[in-house]
Amino acid sequence: MHDIQTPDIASVERTFQGLELKAEQRDNGIFAAIVKALLSNSNQWMRAPDIVDRIRGWKLTTNDGQLSGKTPTSTIQGTISTALKLAKSRGCEEPIEKHQIKNLTYYRLSLHLFTDSRIRDSMNTIPPTPPPDPPRLAKDKKRSPTKPTRSTASSRSTSKRTTIDSDVNIITPKKIKISHNTSPTINLMDNEHNEHDSQFLIEPSVKKKSTKYQPSEDYGTPESVIEEPMTNEIDITSSSSSSSSSSSSSSSSSSSPSSPPSSLMITKGPIDFDINIVNGPKSFAIIQETGYSYPRLSRLRRSENRYPKSKCEDAFCVKDLRRSDGSFMARLFCLADGHGGSGCSEFLISRVPNRIQELLQEHPANFDNKDEQQWFREQMEHLVRKLDDEYVEAKRVEFRHWKSRREKQSDSNSISGRPTFILKDRNDTDSMPPVDDGSTIIINMFINDWLINVNVGDSRTFLACRGKNNKWSVEFASEDHKPYLERLALKIYSNGGIFVDSNDDPIKFDPTPRQRRTRPSLKNARVRLQGQDGENEDGVPYINETGKYWSINVAATCGDLLFKLNRSRRVIDCVPDVTFRKLGKFAECGGDRFLLISSDGLFDHLKESRTDEQNNEVAKFIGGLLDNGESVMNVVKKIGSREKYTTLFKDFSQVYDDITCILISL
DSSP: OOOOOOOOHHHHHHHHHTSOOOHHHHHOHHHHHHHHHHHHTTTOOEEHHHHHHHHHHHTOOSOGGGGSSSOHHHHHHHHHHHHHHHHHHTTOOOSEEEEEETTEEEEEEOGGGOOSHHHHHHTOOOOOOOOOOOOOOOOOOOOOOOOOOOOOOSSOOSOSBOOOOOOOOOSSOOEEEEEBTBSOOEEOOOOTTOOSOOOEEEEOOOBOOOOOBOSSSSSOOOOOOOOOOBOOEEEEOOSSOOTTOOOOOOBOOOSSOOSOGGGGEEEEOGGGSOOOTTSSOOEEEEEEEOOEEOOTTOOOOOGGGOEEOSBOOEEEEEEEEEOTTSOEEEEEEEEEEEESOSHHHHHHHHHHHHHHHHHHHHSOOOTTSHHHHHHHHHHHHHHHHHHHHHHHHHHHHHHHHHHHHHHHHHHHHHHHTOOSSOOOOTTOOSSSOOOOOEEOEEEEEEETTEEEEEEESSOEEEEEEEOTTSOEEEEEEOOOOOTTBHHHHHHHHHTTEEEEOTTSOBOOOOOSOOSSSBOGGGTTOEEEESOOOSOOTTOOOSBOTTSOBOOBSOSBOEEOGGGGSSTTSOSSBOOOEEEEEEOOOGGGOOSSEEEEEEOHHHHTTBSOOSHHHHHHHHHHHHHHHHHTTOOHHHHHHHHTOTTTOTTTBOSOOSEEOOEEEEEEEO
């Protein structure tokens, strides 16, 4: 680690005054602040999040309000993009240079701006280089399978957390390398027959920092990620994943507005998965769209104005589960909606199908028997908890490593007399904490005559049917795990959680149990921890970069170490709801039913806010399209077109969350 000698603010101002800038560039407060930020860092190549931090830290603009919203990074990117376009349209030299490394964009001032040759030479900095790939690890030996046992915020509009960057689009999960600070770095190494449990290996690596939870208000706009270098990578070796499953997490550059909407949306159908369409539901379609935002104060809904997130945090898979002899047993659809990064969602998707397959191979279940249903329910609770423990404990190790390095650095500074707080080089990998991300998980398994739904979090499944009057209605719906649920609120409070509103003000809570399902006073509540003074032994920060406490607006998740610091008293737990519905033989189904599985990126943008009415409105919308002869693929595409169908969706949102929808015709 080394420190960059940075000029003082007076020197920055003098150099700024000597630059060959146009009058409109000097008068643009944000653009001038960007220029000064680059000057303050000796024109080192910087990413937009680093520029945001430098502007705020050095107070380089008097109009910091423009950088206090959900997308300060997008504001920087948009301002630079506008300046470059303006220079090009006028035939002038561009004031800022760009350097691309994979999906990351770095900026510095163009050298022609410096009239003094000595200053110009000193500002001719070397472009950044990508970090070296970590050494490959030898595969672990096989072993026989063992029997499984078990935010910065404004108003709520979209995602639970902000995004994490990654340039990987997962098609078939093999081996996932969860890297705290990009959304996990994914190594797709062939591990098809690896059936052992996960192992956690820690290696040094360069990572990025995410803004993670929304600090106080409802999960709001997905802010462009504030990424900074970090170290300490956790390699979580996939526990048996097979090519017959497929998951996706789409990626897109966030350095400039996107191209047309189709570039943000991916579609999948039965042909895209290694399944036997003779068995199980054979008519289904999937869409996934990466979240995006529009410039602040703009209501122009044009695709070229969109700023997509750098990576979709949703992941999904479709897989046929097979008996030991290879014959068809069940078809499984699984969706995980990540928040704070895609690490946890991808981790779950890569493991859930094969863990369930192993379970049912060892103990074939007859779900007509209530005792067998109860056995499976208990096994699923244990399976989800085991996966959650694996991920959370890996995170705990990673945070403790980071804490140890930080303490050693602090001791070293004290001995050498160096100040503890210094302006750090972009390549300083010790200062920023790892990412503490989490995910929902929702599983729907079709086995024999049964549909089995397993749900943790606020992704949603509902089953709709056409009645005798040809009207569509909801037959079954999973329950969103929100803080207002009485059973979850009591547990959260008793284990050390408190409820706050969008301003981070505590909501009064009476711990006396009540004979009702929900508490209206907690409808829009968020959860944060009590007693957050000092530091916890794992080193997980209680407070974000803006000085606000982390909070979360979902009451059950996988991951999220901050809310599981005490292993025996988890504030947020991962106990799934497991529901059984007998449907009948699939071959006898005539299209009078459909199942929708979706992340909250669909439901959070509906005009209707009541859960039951949301389900009914969407069921009627889908049913009407199916009745008109629309294909399942066309229908699910329309469900994902949140800006087009304003009878169903809100007229306009500044920010659109990631969305994944799986539509299955029965």
